[in-house]
Amino acid sequence: NAGVTQTPKFQVLKTGQSMTLQCAQDMNHEYMSWYRQDPGMGLRLIHYSVGAGITDQGEVPNGYNVSRSTTEDFPLRLLSAAPSQTSVYFCASRSGTGRSEAFFGQGTRLTVV
């Protein structure tokens, strides 16, 4: 009964390094998304996907890339990390209808120094 699994839980990067945050879900959900959470700003949508092979930008996409080659996986790539990307990142998935609740991973706490 895994739900949404994010790895790693914690990560420290140096400015300019690249990395991939992993997200996998086992509920056969079509819709997956990435959010970042910053104090006082709630959760802001970075990128989302409505199905394999389809991705789109959210509110704050700059500096991040995504791809969706399978239904289960939705990795988030930071190409050249910046201190402004220090945040807590959450992956979420839901079934295709807008009335469905989103299920969240436990989060990845990223620090860029």
Place this chain on the structure above:
Amino acid sequence: AQSVTQLGSHVSVSEGALVLLRCNYSSSVPPYLFWYVQYPNQGLQLLLKYTTGATLVKGINGFEAEFKKSETSFHLTKPSAHMSDAAEYFCAGNTDKLIFGTGTRLQVFP
């Protein structure tokens, strides 16, 4: 454009007091509306949701919310706060994308 506004970033109540967390939405089409709760160092979990039908929605842990289209509001209430309710609460709306408010941190004092 769709948006969700939560009034009050911090709310403090005494144990046993009424909890009221405010949420307003802005959308040309009323979205599906959700309240999520986040306990420290955890992900978000669903408290309740409004899709269609009855405008008073009951959720887990004694929380409920009322959808009021005329006021574009979806406020969250609980008649009697418990210490275990201390957490951060997020209102969210979904038309084509799930958009969150900025959150309200609830403190409960003994």
